[in-house]
Amino acid sequence: DQQVKQNSPSLSVQEGRISILNCDYTNSMFDYFLWYKKYPAEGPTFLISISSIKDKNEDGRFTVFLNKSAKHLSLHIVPSQPGDSAVYFCAAIPYGGSQGNLIFGKGTKLSVKP
Amino acid sequence: DVKVTQSSRYLVKRTGEKVFLECVQDMDHENMFWYRQDPGLGLRLIYFSYDVKMKEKGDIPEGYSVSREKKERFSLILESASTNQTSMYLCASKGGYNEQFFGPGTRLTVL
Numbered sequence: 264d265q266q267v268k269q270n271s272p273s274l275s276v277q278e279g280r281i282s283i284l285n286c287d288y289t290n291s292m293f294d295y296f297l298w299y300k301k302y303p304a305e306g307p308t309f310l311i312s313i314s315s316i317k318d319k320n321e322d323g324r325f326t327v328f329l330n331k332s333a334k335h336l337s338l339h340i341v342p343s344q345p346g347d348s349a350v351y352f353c354a355a356i357p358y359g360g361s362q363g364n365l366i367f368g369k370g371t372k373l374s375v376k377p
Numbered sequence: 378d379v380k381v382t383q384s385s386r387y388l389v390k391r392t393g394e395k396v397f398l399e400c401v402q403d404m405d406h407e408n409m410f411w412y413r414q415d416p417g418l419g420l421r422l423i424y425f426s427y428d429v430k431m432k433e434k435g436d437i438p439e440g441y442s443v444s445r446e447k448k449e450r451f452s453l454i455l456e457s458a459s460t461n462q463t464s465m466y467l468c469a470s471k472g473g474y475n476e477q478f479f480g481p482g483t484r485l486t487v488l
Contacts, residue, residue, distance in 0.1 A: 265449050268455075269419075288432065296476065297475065299475065304481075304484070305481055306381070306469075306479030306480050306482050307420070307467070308479070309476045309477070352419060352420065356475060364410075364425065364435075365410075365420075365422075367419045367420040367421075368419055369417060369418060369419035370419050
């Protein structure tokens with residue numbers, strides 16, 4: 264059973280506009296959430312994270328929002344740039360996951376058009 | 378900066394061959410991971426290791442084994458490669474924080 268769900272396989276946005284990538288999870292014991300970005304033929308790179316005790320974390324153009332009651336998080340990219348075109352993975356760490364095992368969603372492919 | 382390197386970017390093997398994928402990290406991290414990425418399936422954990430000579434099965438360990446003889450090196454072994462093991466293989470390492478740092482990946486094709 265999939266514990267981390269990214270229900271949109273793809274998203275297309277115009278350059279300069281906001282990109283919103285969504286992620287839902289089923290396990291209320293998830294303690295920490297991360298977003299990774301992946302270009303083709305490269306490994307994923309860490310983008311931004313949020314602890315379950317917060318509801319927002321911001322880093323430059325990237326903001327992650329966490330709604331624990333809805334078991335939902337979202338990544339906002341403002342403004343979107345063509346270089347943001349990549350696959351974005353949402354990941355979660357269960358509470359007590361001492362080795363830091365990540366549970367990944369299936370990814371959303373973002374295309375930012377000039 | 379953390380650097381995670383993988384021995385090959387692209388590899389082509391034949392069914393039944395034994396395949397070794399090597400991963401090296403330079404940050405003295407305790408934890409290392411092997412994932413495979415397939416279209417529509419995301420990243421799935423094969424094995425991980427939290428210390429030298431220690432290993433734990435992930436979600437899809439069947440057909441794979443691992444070796445961690447030194448802290449910086451984590452090897453994934455396909456004992457007898459099969460066509461359904463054609464995939465992108467990603468190695469990662471993790472230190473004291475929550476982020477995992479990934480290598481560039483190895484695209485393995487089994488014919």
